[in-house]
Amino acid sequence: xxxxxxxxxxxxxxxxxxxxxxxxxxxxxxxxxxxxxxxxxxxxxxxxxxxxxxxxxxxxxxxxxxxxxxxxxxxxxxxxxxxxxxxxxxxxxxxxxxxxxxxxxxxxxxxxxxxxxxxxxxxxxxxxxxxxxxxxxxxxxxxxxxxxxxxxxxxxxxxxxxxxxxxxxxxxxxxxxxxxxxxxxxxxxxxxxxxxxxxxxxxxxxxxxxxxxxxxxxxxxxxxxxxxxxxxxxxxx
Numbered sequence: 001x002x003x004x005x006x007x008x009x010x011x012x013x014x015x016x017x018x019x020x021x022x023x024x025x026x027x028x029x030x031x032x033x034x035x036x037x038x039x040x041x042x043x044x045x046x047x048x049x050x051x052x053x054x055x056x057x058x059x060x061x062x063x064x065x066x067x068x069x070x071x072x073x074x075x076x077x078x079x080x081x082x083x084x085x086x087x088x089x090x091x092x093x094x095x096x097x098x099x100x101x102x103x104x105x106x107x108x109x110x111x112x113x114x115x116x117x118x119x120x121x122x123x124x125x126x127x128x129x130x131x132x133x134x135x136x137x138x139x140x141x142x143x144x145x146x147x148x149x150x151x152x153x154x155x156x157x158x159x160x161x162x163x164x165x166x167x168x169x170x171x172x173x174x175x176x177x178x179x180x181x182x183x184x185x186x187x188x189x190x191x192x193x194x195x196x197x198x199x200x201x202x203x204x205x206x207x208x209x210x211x212x213x214x215x216x217x218x219x220x221x222x223x224x225x226x227x228x229x230x231x232x233x234x235x236x237x
Contacts, residue, residue, distance in 0.1 A: 013056050021045040107232040111225065119164035120146050123194055126224045127160075129231065137186075144175075144182030151190065158190045159183035165197040171214075172199075173206045180210040196220055 021028070021044075029036050100117040101109060103125060114122065120136075124147055127134040132149040147160040161179040163171060171193060183191040193199075193207065194215040207214050215223075 009056070009060070013052060017045070017048060017052055021048065104235060107228055107235060114164070116164040119196065120162045122224060122228065123147060123160070123162050125231070126227050129227065144178045145186055145188075148186060148188065154190065156190060157186070157188045158192055159186050159188040160192045160194060163193070163195040163197070165195055167197065170198050170200050171195050171203050173202050176203050176206045176210065176212060179212060183212075194220065 034040065099115050100121060101114075103121065106114065106118050106122050106125070109118075124134050124136055127147065127149050132151070135148045137145050137148065144161050145159045146162045149158050149160060150156075151158050159179070159182060161175070161182070163175070165171075176193065179191055179193055183189075189211065191210070191212045192215060193212055196217050198216045199207070199214050204214060
């Protein structure tokens with residue numbers, strides 16, 4: 001209710017009380033003779049009427065408060081919907097990002113559409129074609145090794161870590177040290193790091209100390225992607 005209407009209602013209630021009290025004046029005077037004086041009784045009636053009228057009008061919620069509650073409720077609902085929408089979007093992005101396509105699709109899809117799991121699988125297919133007896137680990141869950149291949153020249157296993165990074169994100173010392181720890185867990189002396197990006201200078205120095213061969217985006221383009229094009233052509237023919 002608007003403030004103006006609340007005031008009118010309060011005044012109306014006060015007026016009714018004053019009229020009602022005046023009608024029962026004789027009864028009130030018989031109980032309390034002090035109200036035998038008409039002026040005292042009139043002012044007392046007005047005071048009681050105004051007080052109760054104000055009290056009644058204060059109990060009625062104003063229009064502003066109701067609108068405020070509605071607006072707050074509406075904002076909360078909107079916020080909840082937005083949060084739910086963002087959560088669904090993030091979930092869908094995660095699913096898409098971790099999707100693993102079929103081998104035939106990995107060979108033919110545009111490279112920028114391959115997920116990180118696709119790229120790991122592509123590296124596996126590449127080494128398999130090179131007869132290095134590649135063995136996949138549990139999706140790198142062991143802490144850094146995605147593949148293990150056999151090096152015929154050194155006659156030993158090589159632990160391989162694979163990172164499909166976007167442009168601008170480099171491999172740092174942190175990732176090199178993680179691979180060094182992981183290769184020892186697999187009892188490998190040698191290791192390779194393959195990435196679609198590049199390495200920081202500090203990472204290259206660290207890799208040299210740990211006998212880790214670093215393969216960057218140029219190696220990927222010249223070796224793996226070139227082989228992929230040839231393999232895809234054979235599949236189509």
